[in-house]
Amino acid sequence: MERGNFVDYIRISAKSGKGGAGSAHFMRTKYNPEAGPDGGDGGRGGHIILKGNSQLWTLLHLRWYKNVVAEDGANGRDNNSTGHNGADVIIEVPLGTQAFDEETGEMEVEILHDGQEVIWVPGGQGGRGNAYFKSATNQAPEYSQPGMPGKEGWKALELKMLADVGLVGFPNAGKSTLLSTITAAKPKIADYAFTTLTPNLGMVAYRNDRSFCIADLPGIIEGAHEGKGLGHRFLRHIERNPVLLFLIPADSQDHRKDFDILLNELEQYNSELLDKKFILAISKSDMLDDELKTAIAEELPTDIPHVFISSVTQQGLSELKDLLWQALNTK
Template identity: 50%
Template sequence: MFIDTAKIYIKSGDGGNGSVSFRREKYIPRGGPDGGDAGRGGDIIFQVNTGLRTLLDFRYKKKHIAENGENGSAANCHGKDGKDLIINVPPGTLIKDAETGGKIADLTMENQRVVVLKGGKGGKGNARFATATRQAPNFAEPGQLGEERWVVLELKLLADCGLIGFPNVGKSTILSMVTAAKPKIANYHFTTITPNLGVVEVPGGNSFVLADIPGLIEGAHEGVGLGHEFLRHVERTKILIHVVDISGIEGRNPIEDFDKINSELKLYSDKLAQKPQVVAANKSDILQSDELYNEFLNEMEKRGHKVFKISAATNKGLKELMLYVSDMLKDTPEPIEEEEMEDYINLDEEKDGKDFKIYKDDDVYVVEGPFVDRIFRKVNIYDNESLKYFQKVLRRNGIIDELKSMGIKDGETVRMNELEFDFID
């Protein structure tokens, strides 16, 4: 089974919590704080594995969660970092954000990897908050929560050359004759419902990867038939072999068929329509009329296309076709996907954004967001030293300045989570 899209949930590990601890040893009556720092959570990393060809595994496992960091402990013992979770994907995998559709990463090269979600930082132990005036801090820092999101994985085949054409024109037979691939072949439309890959070995060692793309029909660019699912697989090929049934047995006009397929390519993407094409006039062994072939040949030559008269069933003309394609590939540059950079999500910018907001609810100034949740996990509002630290953190992170810019005055009420207090500058 070939699976070329998958939607999965990913979550990086939470950072562990810092420890609140004090030395309690004989002969050391006033031992200071010795709470250790916690470990960070594991990252979510996607990595290319060239041994994979489909996204089938993701159909059965939808959730991928990295390991949490360990908590700190007494005697300044640091918690262990959580293990990174490496998710292996086949080459040609595009990672998108499921909610916005924005592109996160495009993985094409062997062993290429990208960190999609970073694990939460581990919290500091209370030993890190000791100062000359705060010698026994009774609070520690909690770990930051890991990041999470749903992503869509989309696979585009990485092949040097793609076989395109209407269903049942002989693409699978060509692939089976020139490579070791064994696609399913039968005399009915849509025999191929999944792309097949094979390696073409040619004299001189100039081998290349050939892909049998499922047959296109009119309306494919709108998703009709096998449309969208497989048009994407043509995008990364360097050259296209356009296979046409020249026999005339089914009463089809090869020139019209050629134009219809190219129309579908153009409607889906201008870049596809501009790819170099070599024409394979197949089924010449059962050709009904030389006049039909000659008319087709003249028209293709007028348009500047090289035509090979072949018979995939009898292996006629295939060697010459493959040699020509091999030579052509040497001089054809790799396709450049000119994606708009704004289509890609800048993960670093996302993380650097302010993670709190302030607004007025009647006469109350409300401060909320992940930052507020973190700071309230960190402080003990009933401890005087902890409360002073809380005030410093608010000022250092710009919350006090933003409240003042909104016009807050001394004595007005501020709400953070369930806590309300009077503002005093």
């Protein structure tokens, strides 16, 4: 997804460094022209390394960084001198980034912690010099090893947002308004569908100086698991949220049906999403009286905690925070 300054998928042509060749040199001194083999080993080729950076939240900085080539290792030299290793290339990525091999589709690396460094594409090993092969039965080996080649191929980096709580709902359900009310985040808010085109993160201040992270994600629509609307690019971000907060507006024609549609989209995309903890909030509840709240509550699933909230009047927000904190801290 690439909208403005948010990029969560990048293709990269990656090539690690070739290992340097070992030397097949023989030492010659003034008094001993056949002093024996002294060829050093070749240096290792440069690695391509991924490093987690908690200050990044998008892959935007890699948009034009499509060809990554690490340095080759230097050849071994005489006097048992090892060639220098090729310089590594370190690519900083936001937490929640997964790295894939495009040809096999296999996930190779996952970055979850700040400062975490993982060798993504290893450099080739340097070859052994002839000094390594000297033995009692072979005093003058005339051979050495070539360096091993580096690895090369098309790779992909994919970002999945790391947040404690993910907001799930139809477009214009009030998710961005809620985020702007309970956090310092300033998402775009307007009275039309798909106001949110990219994820927004905010920190919710809780009791006793505690906090948790909440993500406002693009609105889901029926058929999203087939790629409709923002489809898969929305759904992949909620895979990392241990708690999902479903928002259904009070003026919905059928609250239970809306919830079932949202739940079905998650199940069709990845059935493991149903193992997460759910909380259901009826937004825009300032327009409801007690009788309507009771009627709506009777429609809702009995096994999922629910709360009536209004971001405008602050109704139910303290109760909502309590429910979210309890869900995050209960096994």
